Amino acid sequence: MKDQNSIILNWKGNPEQPLVSILCDAFNHENFIREAIEGFLSQETNFPFEIIIHDDASTDKTASIIKEFAAQYPLIIKPVLQTINQYSQKINFWSDVTFPKAKGKYIALCEGDDYWIDPLKLQKQVGFLESNDEYVITWTDFFTKKGDELVPNDFKNSLPEIYAIDFDNIFEPYCTFTLTSVFRKSAVDPLDYKKFVYGKDNTLYALALCNGKGAFMNFQSSVYRWHPGGIYSLQKPFIQRYSSYLNIKEIYDNIPQSRTKNIERIMKRLLKASAFEALKSVNDKTLDNTKQKDAIKEYIDQASLSAKVKFFIRSVKSKIFR
Template sequence: MDKDKNDKVINEKNNTILSIVCHSYNHENYISETIESFLNQKTDFPFEIVIHDDASTDRTPLIIKEYQEKYPQIIKAIFQSDNKYSKNINIWAEYTFPKCKGKYIALCEGDDYWSDEYKLQKQVDFLENNSNYVVCWTDYLNFNGTNYRENKFNFKLDVTTIDFDNLFNPYCTLTLTVVFKKDALDMSILSRLEYFKDNSLYMILLNKGDGAFLNFKSSVYRIHEGGVYSMKSLYFQRYSSWLNINEMYNIVTKSKTKNIEKTLKTLKRSAAFEALKMKYNGGNIDQNQEKLINSFFSNASLSVKFKYYKRIFQYRFLNKKG
């Protein structure tokens, strides 16, 4: 939709169909491209952009303010004076989702961007025409600053249903491509979670209906040193995912499937081996990591225990010789 027309429609009728939620932190090198990719969306419906800046220490807030001043009817900005992420505050529940006026919500972090100008139109059309679906994702490209890399999801169909029997296998449900129905969002669950994450959000949504993977590339996921998640250790990624999926497994009855149980087992095993590697390779581990190692390997199968003792031998003796 033309920017001026979109601005006029929202101003006069206040009939926003979709809300774009963007979280930013120290994204001065990327946020302009991100916002431009939102504004360049061609739709037959009005949308708004809710941007939350989590006390960035660079020029990110200034850039957001410039866009807000240029498009005041489209862009709603929230600026924090102290960082909420570091305090484990659920920004979605506390700040951005309550501000959304749209029937649908789309997410994209401030360092990613959308490459398909019809992304929102395609996803909203799908959800409008398929009432049993409450959320959908698309394919995307990975960009490390130099090269673009495709994913290997190997979906053969244009539309693949995502539910608790195949969720996270493969892991194709990234935040930057998601669009979901706001009325499928159970805020009473989201707001009380201890280990909230995008995985938690998807499991809440799938409790109300099916999800869909739409087989086209719509976005670009940046991998860079400032990435809040992409540059975290493998241990952090696996263990944090295990924590939030396990929390949801205990809350959402529909999630108690063999697929989710297998996912939890795989994540915990990977996190335990990563913690073990850190322990014997000179890294400092905390009580939670020590507890994870002890609890997982004490109840593991004989084959896993064999790998456990083999790894300890390698870390203690072979690596020291090298």
């Protein structure tokens, strides 16, 4: 790993005025955070960047590892170490904690259990944004790591070198993953983000796209780690689908620019998937199935007659009406 001086040697500009702020949130990532930080530090850029790492009161050695790196790279790494878990207090790491501390013109995001593998990732994405004023956010291709296996996407063959993204095609295909995103800080107001009850990364993207286009840059820069300890991985399929539906619906309801045929199709697809997943647990007496029932009712209210019949047949098999 390069030392601090060798990293700064390639920079043009004052390290105290970084062009990019890398925001990283971590919780109980002691097995992963070292690889994430090393991926940040391996970036070869001709501009200064800072790394703001937020540890949400981890109960393992995550904070100690962050402190170790911060001591070695004090001009680059800015730790934010919590003593009380913020997630449990429903405090959003991004809008409430790390974004307000960012000094950069651009923001790059990566969770503490994911990591970057291309040392030119930031240089390529920032270079593109600096040369194309009409774009406000970029993403790249990535691998998914399952165990020891790196699984590629099919984007390399199915998408062009630069794939322009707006509300007419976002999520088709779903290539906008957080760990690869770099966006203009000026494109998103964190106060706007906080207004969303079901806010996710998709909300951030939607707010950014109100101010310009997005670009998927077709090179593999990062690794998305799929593991049992991941917050999203732990959720049941119904919760995954329904929370995504509520998130997209909230975007549609509150951002007029998002009211496209594309977003409408995605909402319908997510609601249908939620309703059918709800059938699998709606009769479980040990659970509070309020959300499952809400999803089923909303789907039935919106579905066509033929779709209602198919759903009724499936629901009878699930004994939902007994």
